[in-house]
Amino acid sequence: MKILVVCSGGLDSVTLAYKVAQSDTVDALLSFNYGQRHTVELEFAARCANALNVAHEVVDISAFGRMLSGSALTDDIAVPEGHYAEDSMRVTIVPNRNAIMLAMAFGLAAARHCDAVAVAVHGGDHFIYPDCRPGFIDSFQKMQNHALEGVQTVQLLAPFVTVEKAEIVRQGSSLHVPFADTWSCYQGGQMHCGRCGTCVERREAFSLASVDDPTIYADTDYWREAVRQHKGEGV
Amino acid sequence: MKILVVCSGGLDSVTLAYKVAQSDTVDALLSFNYGQRHTVELEFAARCANALNVAHEVVDISAFGRMLSGSALTDDIAVPEGHYAEDSMRVTIVPNRNAIMLAMAFGLAAARHCDAVAVAVHGGDHFIYPDCRPGFIDSFQKMQNHALEGVQTVQLLAPFVTVEKAEIVRQGSSLHVPFADTWSCYQGGQMHCGRCGTCVERREAFSLASVDDPTIYADTDYWREAVRQHKGEGV
Numbered sequence: 099m100k101i102l103v104v105c106s107g108g109l110d111s112v113t114l115a116y117k118v119a120q121s122d123t124v125d126a127l128l129s130f131n132y133g134q135r136h137t138v139e140l141e142f143a144a145r146c147a148n149a150l151n152v153a154h155e156v157v158d159i160s161a162f163g164r165m166l167s168g169s170a171l172t173d174d175i176a177v178p179e180g181h182y183a184e185d186s187m188r189v190t191i192v193p194n195r196n197a198i199m200l201a202m203a204f205g206l207a208a209a210r211h212c213d214a215v216a217v218a219v220h221g222g223d224h225f226i227y228p229d230c231r232p233g234f235i236d237s238f239q240k241m242q243n244h245a246l247e248g249v250q251t252v253q254l255l256a257p258f259v260t261v262e263k264a265e266i267v268r269q270g271s272s273l274h275v276p277f278a279d280t281w282s283c284y285q286g287g288q289m290h291c292g293r294c295g296t297c298v299e300r301r302e303a304f305s306l307a308s309v310d311d312p313t314i315y316a317d318t319d320y321w322r323e324a325v326r327q328h329k330g331e332g333v
Numbered sequence: 334m335k336i337l338v339v340c341s342g343g344l345d346s347v348t349l350a351y352k353v354a355q356s357d358t359v360d361a362l363l364s365f366n367y368g369q370r371h372t373v374e375l376e377f378a379a380r381c382a383n384a385l386n387v388a389h390e391v392v393d394i395s396a397f398g399r400m401l402s403g404s405a406l407t408d409d410i411a412v413p414e415g416h417y418a419e420d421s422m423r424v425t426i427v428p429n430r431n432a433i434m435l436a437m438a439f440g441l442a443a444a445r446h447c448d449a450v451a452v453a454v455h456g457g458d459h460f461i462y463p464d465c466r467p468g469f470i471d472s473f474q475k476m477q478n479h480a481l482e483g484v485q486t487v488q489l490l491a492p493f494v495t496v497e498k499a500e501i502v503r504q505g506s507s508l509h510v511p512f513a514d515t516w517s518c519y520q521g522g523q524m525h526c527g528r529c530g531t532c533v534e535r536r537e538a539f540s541l542a543s544v545d546d547p548t549i550y551a552d553t554d555y556w557r558e559a560v561r562q563h564k565g566e567g568v
Contacts, residue, residue: 194440205429
């Protein structure tokens with residue numbers, strides 16, 4: 099199959115790109131600039147495209163992103179610290195982000211005659227983001243079957259949708275994914291902050307997977323405290 | 334209800350805006366610049382917003398539109414002439430256009446705390462565009478219910494989805510829609526060409542509705558021939 103891979107430059111979607119490249123043909127990596135403060139991640143998507151020797155398409159919807167106020171990912175609200183599953187992380191919801199990005203991905207996939215779109219939504223996102231759950235993925239495929247009826251059949255592949263992030267790290271390790279060339283931090287600084295939800299989640303996933311984490315964090319120890327507080331017990 | 338109305342500046346969506354304004358609160362009109370050659374229509378959407386005294390939001394996805402090659406609406410392929418329902422009009426399909434526009438509309442509706450998004454897809458579009466059919470509209474609503482679960486309930490209103498264009502003209506006439514301030518032509522010239530599919534469809538709809546058509550067409554008579562050829566008989 100010829101597959102368009104939605105790739106943010108994060109650990110999950112870079113691992114997905116390597117996974118797809120192993121079994122199928124990656125047509126291109128597709129990234130979105132929606133005005134996120136961590137646009138640095140787009141450079142990591144470009145590195146992944148370069149490593150896999152495939153095209154890297156970037157769709158700039160940053161002007162539209164500015165119209166969607168209220169999310170800490172795109173405006174001046176402080177990015178919350180702590181465990182990814184905490185209520186405080188709900189402010190990082192960009193309304194309808196995955197539906198928007200996937201609809202654009204399907205348009206491009208149809209134009210490029212791809213057989214499928216692959217996306218790296220995963221089980222750890224379910225708590226907070228409704229557009230990362232299996233029900234969303236299934237209903238999105240059904241919607242697209244109607245929208246592109248008679249034009250092009252495009253499958254939606256979400257192989258991590260019921261997989262925890264630690265398992266993605268394990269698979270990535272087997273695929274020799276260069277984890278140091280992936281970006282997770284929502285702060286968008288020079289290095290991973292180690293304190294925001296995605297940094298804590300990332301560090302915890304390496305620990306759970308028993309895989310060495312090559313990431314350089316500004317705060318190397320905070321994640322343990324955040325995980326402990328989240329669980330309400332020692333780890 | 335507070336409703337975000339997707340409005341291209343065409344006859345159908347301007348009529349929809351007037352219809353919504355009569356029964357509910359129009360939060361804003363939302364238009365898209367996807368690189369269509371008939372961007373002149375956006376000026377007509379602005380006129381409608383002005384007449385209804387509501388905000389007019391324009392999302393510029395023209396750079397993305399350029400990535401979707403193959404459609405006569407966005408690139409250098411000639412716009413076909415003849416009846417709207419002819420096979421030749423299939424080249425005017427922009428892959429996944431309605432799914433993309435509606436997904437963005439739902440994101441904005443959630444951010445603006447709207448109760449609904451209204452869109453003017455209508456029965457006459459079913460022949461050619463799969464993303465104008467009732468099955469698409471129903472599946473899109475279901476997808477959005479998943480995508481925005483726990484965030485915001487947003488309804489998708491498509492009151493013309495099983496209505497023919499002539500009936501839209503009749504309703505618009507009752508609502509005193511200023512039809513001269515609406516734009517249909519795909520050519521995007523100084524006046525309606527009278528020969529492209531949407532011009533033929535527009536002129537025919539006024540005729541079928543027995544409503545005076547205030548539109549100035551460059552070619553005033555071609556529509557009769559196109560309709561006759563399409564039906565294979567005299568009209």
